[in-house]
Amino acid sequence: MKIAVIGGGSTYTPELLEGIVQRQEVLRVSEVVLEDIDSKRLSSVFGFSKRMLAHLGARFAFRMTMDLEDAIKGATFVVIQIRVGGQEARRRDEERGKRLGIVGQETTGEGGFAKAMRTIPVVLGIASKVKELAEGAWILNFTNPSGIVTEALLRFGGVRTVGLCNVPMDMHMEAGKALGVAPERLELDYFGLNHLGFVRGIKVDGVDVTRDVLALLSSERGPANLPEIEYDRAFISALGMIPSPYLRYYYATEKVLEEQAKSAKTRAMEVMEIERELFAYYDDESNFEKPEALNKRGGAWYSRVAVRVMEGLLSPSGRKEVINTLNKGAINGLPEDAVVEIPAHISAYGVVPEKVGDVPEEVFGLIRQVKAYERLTIEASMTRSYEKALIALVNNPLVRTVEKAKAVLENMIKSGDFVPVA
Known part of the structure; x- marks a missing residue:
C-alpha cells in the first residue's frame, strides 16, 4: 500500500511518519512518498525522517519527489497538509486582523477566510490528479480550515475524502486524564463543525457521567485541565455542554481581541521561530529521534488520528471515529451536503455518519x-x-x-x- 503525503515538507511530517511506522504491519505499507513544492524544506524533512525511520525499523520504501503526479500515482491514501503562501501569508492574515480589530486566527476569523480562498483552488487541483492517477484512493485532509476545505473536496473534488482534525481526539484524551480513566473506557457524545464542536454527553464504561462532569466544571474546585476549558463557570452550567477550545473565539471575543492587540508577536511569527529551530535540528545529521520542540508546534495526536482513520478505512469491520464528513441528515436542519464534524463508522465499505438529530437551541444558531x-x-x-x-x-x-x-x-x-x- 502506497501513502502519498502532499506538503511533505511540513515540520509535522515526522510525527505522521512515526505513527505510520508503529502500525506498518497492520496497514501493510509498501511505500511512503513525500511531495512538496519547496525543495529546501522537503530535503530537510526527508533527510531527518529517513534517519528516524531507519532507527524505528521501517520496512517500507521511502522517497521524496517534487512531482505531484509521481507522488499520487497508485496511492491508496493521499494525505494533504499544505499551506498555500506559507507562514508569511498567515502572518499577513493575522496582522490584518490585528489592524482592523477583528479575530485574525487562521481557521475561525478573517484569517480562516483568507486561507480558504487561497487553498480551495489548489486542493481541487490536487483532487483532479488523484481522480486521474489513483482510482479508488482516499484523500485524508488535514489542511486548515479543515471543515471548509473538506467540504469543497467532497462537493466538487470527485474523490473520496475524509477531513481530519486533532481537536476531538485531544478533548477525548484530556477528558480521560482529568477523570482519571483510560481513554478506551470513555465515550464522548460529540457534534458540530470543525473548530466549532461540543461535547453534550460523557460515558465511562457505559455509565453516563455528564452531569457529574458539568457540576465539577461549574464548581470552584473544577479541574483547570479539562479539556483546556477557559470559559466562565456559570456559562458552562447554563450551556450544559463542553465547548471545544476554539469556541473561545466566539464566546470570549473581547478577551481574544485584547490578547491579540497586546501581543508583540503573531502566532505566525512564533511558528516561524519554532520552525527555524526544528529545521536546524532536522539538518543535523546526528539527530534521528523526533524532537521535543515539535510539541511547541501544536498538533497533539495528529498521527494517531491519521493512522486510526487509515486502519478503519482498510478494515471490513471498521471503527467509529470523529471526522469531518458529509452531513447526510445526521444533524437536523443542516444541508445534506454540508460537512460536519461528528462520529462516523468508517470501514472498507465507506463512511456512514452517526445520527445526531436535533442540536440544542443553545448552539444551533x-x-x-x-x-x-x-x-x-x-x-x-x-x-x-x-x-x-x-x-x-x-x-x-x-x-x-x-x-x-x-x-x-x-x-x-x-x-x-x-x-x-x-
Missing part, C-alpha cells in the same frame, strides 16, 4: 450561521466573486459588519491574496 459562512466562502473561492466574498465575510460572526468585511477584502486585493474576476 451559531452552528447554522457559521455553516452559511463556510458555504458562501467556498462559492466565493470558486467563482472569485467580490460580491460572494463580501457576503461570506458579513456572515462570519467574527467579522459581522459590512465596513470590516470590505476592509478585509480591500487589504487582500492589495496584497494579492484575492484577485476578483467578478
